[in-house]
Amino acid sequence: xxxxxxxxxxxxxxxxxxxxxxxxxxxxxxxxxxxxxxxxxxxxxxxxxxxxxxxxxxxxxxxxxxxxxxxxxxxxxxxxxxxxxxxxxxxxxxxxxxxxxxxxxxxxxxxxxxxxxxxxxxxxxxxxxxxxxxxxxxxxxxxxxxxxxxxxxxxxxxxxxxxxxxxxxxxxxxxxxxxxxxxxxxxxxxxxxxxxxxxxxxxxxxxxxxxxxxxxxxxxxxxxxxxxxxxxxxxxxxxxxxxxxxxxxxxxxxxxxxxxxxxxxxxxxxxxxxxxxxxxxxxxxxxxxxxxxxxxxxxxxxxxxxxxxxxx
Amino acid sequence: xxxxxxxxxxxxxxxxxxxxxxxxxxxxxxxxxxxxxxxxxxxxxxxxxxxxxxxxxxxxxxxxxxxxxxxxxxxxxxxxxxxxxxxxxxxxxxxxxxxxxxxxxxxxxxxxxxxxxxxxxxxxxxxxxxxxxxxxxxxxxxxxxxxxxxxxxxxxxxxxxxxxxxxxxxxxxxxxxxxxxxxxxxxxxxxxxxxxxxxxxxxxxxxxxxxxxxxxxxxxxxxxxxxxxxxxxxxxxxxxxxxxxxxxxxxxxxxxxxxxxxxxxxxxxxxxxxxxxxxxxxxxxxxxxxxxxxxxxxxxxxxxxxxxxxxxxxxxxxxxxxxxxxxxxxxxxxxxxxxxxxxxxxxxxxxxxxxxxxxxxx
Numbered sequence: 001x002x003x004x005x006x007x008x009x010x011x012x013x014x015x016x017x018x019x020x021x022x023x024x025x026x027x028x029x030x031x032x033x034x035x036x037x038x039x040x041x042x043x044x045x046x047x048x049x050x051x052x053x054x055x056x057x058x059x060x061x062x063x064x065x066x067x068x069x070x071x072x073x074x075x076x077x078x079x080x081x082x083x084x085x086x087x088x089x090x091x092x093x094x095x096x097x098x099x100x101x102x103x104x105x106x107x108x109x110x111x112x113x114x115x116x117x118x119x120x121x122x123x124x125x126x127x128x129x130x131x132x133x134x135x136x137x138x139x140x141x142x143x144x145x146x147x148x149x150x151x152x153x154x155x156x157x158x159x160x161x162x163x164x165x166x167x168x169x170x171x172x173x174x175x176x177x178x179x180x181x182x183x184x185x186x187x188x189x190x191x192x193x194x195x196x197x198x199x200x201x202x203x204x205x206x207x208x209x210x211x212x213x214x215x216x217x218x219x220x221x222x223x224x225x226x227x228x229x230x231x232x233x234x235x236x237x238x239x240x241x242x243x244x245x246x247x248x249x250x251x252x253x254x255x256x257x258x259x260x261x262x263x264x265x266x267x268x269x270x271x272x273x274x275x276x277x278x279x280x281x282x283x284x285x286x287x288x289x290x291x292x293x294x295x296x297x298x299x300x301x302x303x304x305x306x307x308x309x310x311x312x
Numbered sequence: 313x314x315x316x317x318x319x320x321x322x323x324x325x326x327x328x329x330x331x332x333x334x335x336x337x338x339x340x341x342x343x344x345x346x347x348x349x350x351x352x353x354x355x356x357x358x359x360x361x362x363x364x365x366x367x368x369x370x371x372x373x374x375x376x377x378x379x380x381x382x383x384x385x386x387x388x389x390x391x392x393x394x395x396x397x398x399x400x401x402x403x404x405x406x407x408x409x410x411x412x413x414x415x416x417x418x419x420x421x422x423x424x425x426x427x428x429x430x431x432x433x434x435x436x437x438x439x440x441x442x443x444x445x446x447x448x449x450x451x452x453x454x455x456x457x458x459x460x461x462x463x464x465x466x467x468x469x470x471x472x473x474x475x476x477x478x479x480x481x482x483x484x485x486x487x488x489x490x491x492x493x494x495x496x497x498x499x500x501x502x503x504x505x506x507x508x509x510x511x512x513x514x515x516x517x518x519x520x521x522x523x524x525x526x527x528x529x530x531x532x533x534x535x536x537x538x539x540x541x542x543x544x545x546x547x548x549x550x551x552x553x554x555x556x557x558x559x560x561x562x563x564x565x566x567x568x569x570x571x572x573x574x575x576x577x578x579x580x581x582x583x584x585x586x587x588x589x590x591x592x593x594x595x596x597x598x599x600x601x602x603x604x605x606x607x608x609x610x611x612x613x614x615x616x617x618x619x620x621x622x623x624x625x626x627x628x629x630x631x632x633x634x635x636x637x638x639x640x641x642x643x644x645x646x647x648x649x650x651x652x653x654x655x656x657x658x659x660x661x662x663x664x665x666x667x668x669x670x671x672x673x674x
Contacts, residue, residue, distance in 0.1 A: 026386030027469040048387035065472040066521060070480070089480045091471075091521065135444045135491040142446065142494035143501055166491060190520070192484040196444055196491075203450065207540045210449050210495075214544035218551035225555030232562035240573045247577030251584030258588030262595035269599030276609055277602065279617065283624040292633040299638050304625055 020054025030064040032097050033057050043097040060101060066091045066189060067107070069114045075199055076123055082131040083202050087195035088122050088173075090114065092181070092188045100185030113184055118191060121176045125169050134196055137165045166193060369401035377412035379464045388465055409464035414528065417479060419486070420454030421533065442538070443487050449495035450541075454533040455507070457482050457514065459525050466524030474523060481521070482530075485513040499535055499545070507532045 025031055030045040035057055044050060045064065052059065073087040092114065094100045104110045126134060139161045174191040181188045198206055270277040290296075298305065373396050374380040380392040384404045392406075399406055420441030441452045459478075461467045471477050489510045493502050511530035518525045537545045609616045629635070 024385040024387075027383060027388050027465075028472070029386070046387075047383075047385075049385035063472055065470055066477070068473045068477055068480070070476070089484070091477065131448065135448065136446050137488055137492050140492060143497050144494075145496060145501055166488065192480075193487070194480055194484050195439065195487065197442055198444070198450070204540075206448070206450055207538060210537065210541045211544040214541070214548050218544070218547045221548065221551035221555045225551075225558035228555070229558040229562035232559065232566050236562075236566040236569050239570055243570070243573045243577045247580040251580045254581065254584040254588045255591075258591040261588075262591045265592070265595040265599045269602050272603070273606060273609075276606060276613075280602065280605065280620070283620055286624055286628055290628050291631055294632050295634040295636065296629075296632050297636040297638060303621070305637065 017054055021051055022049060023052060023059045024049050025061075028063060028065050029061050030094070030097050031059050031061045032101055033059060039098055039101070045097075060097075062094045062097045062100065063107070064093065066093050069111060069118065070194075071115065071119055071122070073195065074119060074123060074126075076126045078126060078131045078134065079128055080130040083199040084126075084131065084134075085195070085197045085199060086122060086126055086134075086193060088118060088170075088191060089194045090118055090174075090177075090188060090191040092186050094185060095182070095187035096185035098185065099183075103184045104186075110184060110186060114181070114186070114188075117177045117180050118173065118188075121173045122191075124176070125173045129164060129169055132160060133162050133164050134166055134169060134193070136162050137167055138162075169193075366401055370398045372397055372399060372406050374408060377410050378408045379411045380406045380408050381464050381468055382406050388469065391464060407468060409461055409467060411461045411464055414458050414460060417457045417459075417475075417482060418454075419456065419479070419482060420452070440483065443490050445490055445495040445498050446492050447494045450538050451490065451495050451498045452534075452536045452538055453486065453490060453498065454535070455482075455486060455510075456529075456531050456533060457511075457527060458529040458531075459527045461524055462526035463524030466522050468524075470522045470524065474525075477521065478518075478523065478525065481517045482510075482514055485517060486510045488513060495537070499537065503532050503535065 023031075025044055025047045027047045029047070030043055032043050033040045033052055035053075040057065069090040069092055071088045071090070073085045075083065076086050077083055092110075094110075100110065104113055170191055170193055174188060177191060178188045197203070372380065374392055374394045376394045378394065380397060381388065382390045382392060382397075382399060382404055383406075384400070389404070397406075420437050422437070438452065441454050443451060443453055445451050457478075467474065489506050490498055493506055498506065507530050511527055514530065515527045518527060536542060
C-alpha cells in the first residue's frame with residue numbers, strides 16, 4: 001500500500017514536471033520565452049510542441065495572424081476645403097514579438113500606437129490632396145446616358161482629372177506609417193480608406209446641389225419635349241401645306257389642259273359656220289335663260305308674229 | 313446570414329489551439345489504479361468505460377458540407393473530407409469548417425427573417441451604404457456578397473477576426489469602384505459593371521490577405537439617391553416621361569393629319585381628272601352634235617333656221633309669266649306698262665292688244 005502511494009505521488013510529480021516543461025504553439029500563435037522577465041532566445045514561431053525549463057521559463061504568446069485595426073472616423077479638411085469624414089482600416093501583424101513585447105507590451109498598447117501613427121498619417125495625406133483625389137482611382141470617362149449628355153460637364157470639380165487617386169494616397173499613408181511601425185515590432189500590411197463622407201452640413205449643401213442639378217435636367221428634358229413637339233407640329237403644317245398646294249396645282253393643271261382641249265374641240269367644230277353657231281347657241285340660251293319671271297314684250301312686227309299680223 | 317466564425321455551433325473552432333478538452337481524462341490512470349483492489353468485475357468495467365471514453369474522444373464526423381482541419385499540438389497536420397475520422401486523443405484536435413456552404417454578408421441592410429416573405433429590418437445602415445460617387449455626388453448603395461471558404465487552413469490560421477476583415481474589405485472595394493463612377497452610372501447603366509468590378513477587387517484583396525475565401529457573387533441590391541434628393545431624381549424621370557409623351561402626342565397628331573391630307577389631295581386630283589374627262593367629252597359631244605346639225609342645215613339653211621327658231625319659241629313661250637304684244641300703232645303705250653307686277657293679267661292697254669296664250673301660239 002505504501003509503495004503504491006509512493007508510485008502515485010511520483011507519477012503526479014512527473015506529470016506536473018512534464019506539463020511545466022512543455023508548451024504548444026498553435027498555427028495562429030508565436031511566443032517568446034522569458035526567464036524571470038528576461039527574454040531568452042528568439043521568438044518561437046514554429047507551431048507544435050516545445051520544451052522549456054519548468055517554473056523558470058515563462059511563455060508569453062502573441063498572435064501570428066493578420067490583426068485588425070479600425071480607426072475612428074476622422075473629420076478632416078481636404079486641400080480644397082471640403083469637410084469630410086474619413087474612416088480607415090489597416091491590417092498588421094507582429095513581426096518581431098520580442099521587440100513588440102519590449103516596446104508596446106501587448107496588443108492594446110499596439111493599437112493605441114497604431115492609432116497615433118495611422119490617424120496622423122491619414123490626416124496629413126488627406127489634408128494635402130483635393131477631395132476628388134481621395135474619391136477617384138482612375139481617370140476613366142463616365143458613361144453618359146442620352147438624357148444627360150448636356151449635363152456631363154456641369155460639375156466642374158468632378159470633371160477635373162486626378163493626378164494621384166485614392167490608391168496612391170493610401171499607399172503613401174502605408175509607406176509613411178510603415179517607416180515607424182517596425183520600431184514596435186509591427187509590420188503594417190495594408191491601409192485602406194473604408195469610408196469617405198461629407199460632414200453633415202456639407203452633405204446638406206451637396207444634396208441641394210444635386211437637387212438643383214436634377215431640376216435643371218428635368219427642366220431641360222421638359223423643354224426638349226416641348227421643342228420636339230413643336231418641331232413635329234411645324235413639320236406637320238409644312239407637309240400639310242405642301243400636300244394641299246401640290247394637289248391644287250395638279251388639279252388646276254389637269255383642269256387647264258381639259259379646258260384647253262375642250263376649247264380646241266369647240267373651236268374646230270364651230271368655226272365651220274360661226275353665224276350658224278351663234279344662232280344655234282342663242283336659241284339654246286333662250287331656252288335656259290328665259291323663265292316665268294320674265295315679261296316678254298313683243299312687237300307685232302316681229303318675225304314671230306309675222307303671220308299673226310298679216311292674217312288680221 | 314452571419315459569418316460562420318461568430319455564429320457557428322462549434323464554439324471552439326475559432327481557437328484551434330484549444331486541445332481536446334475532455335474533463336476528467338487525465339485522472340483516469342489514477343482512478344483505475346485506485347479501483348484496482350475492488351474486485352475483478354469492477355476492474356473490467358472500469359477498463360471498458362475507459363476504452364469507451366477513449367473511443368469517443370478519438371472519433372469525429374465531418375458533415376457533407378464541411379472539412380475537418382486537424383492540428384497536433386497546435387500544428388496543422390491534415391485536412392479531412394466528409395465521413396468518419398480518428399484523431400489521437402489529447403494530442404490532436406479537429407476544427408470543422410463549412411467549405412461547401414454559401415455564406416453571405418449584407419451591406420446597408422439586414423435580413424431580419426428570411427423565408428417566403430422575407431422581412432428586412434427597417435433601420436437604415438447609412439454609414440455602410442452612403443458613399444461618394446466619382447462626380448462628388450452621394451448615392452446609397454446596398455449590396456450582398458456571397459462567398460465560400462476555399463482554403464480552410466488559410467481561413468482558420470491567417471487572419472484574426474475574419475468576418476470584420478471581410479466586411480471592411482467589401483466596403484473598401486465597393487467604395488473604390490463607386491468612387492470611379494458617376495452617380496448616374498451607379499444608379500442606372502453601370503450597375504452590373506460596378507458589381508463585377510467590386511467582386512474582382514474584393515477577390516484580389518482576399519488573395520492578398522490570404523483569407524482562403526473565394527468570392528462567388530457580389531450583387532447590388534437597392535441603389536438609390538439619398539432620401540432628400542430622391543424626389544428630384546423622380547422628377548427627372550417624370551420629365552423624361554413627359555418629354556416622350558409630348559413628342560408622342562405631336563407624332564400622333566402628325567400621323568393623324570398627314571395621311572388624311574394625302575387622301576384629300578388624291579381626291580382633289582381625281583376630281584379634277586373627272587372634271588377634265590367631263591369637259592372634254594362634253595366638248596366632243598357638243599361639237600359632234602353641232603356638226604351633225606350643221607350638215608343638215610347646210611342642205612336647207614332657210615327652212616332649218618326658221619324651224620329651229622319657231623321650235624324654240626314654242627318651247628319658251630309657255631314658260632314665260634307675262635306676254636305683251638305691241639302693235640306698231642300703239643307704240644306709245646309702253647310707258648304705262650306695270651312692270652313690277654308681272655303676274656297681273658289686267659292690262660292697261662286700251663287697244664285691246666292683250667292676247668291669250670292660245671292666240672299667241674298660233
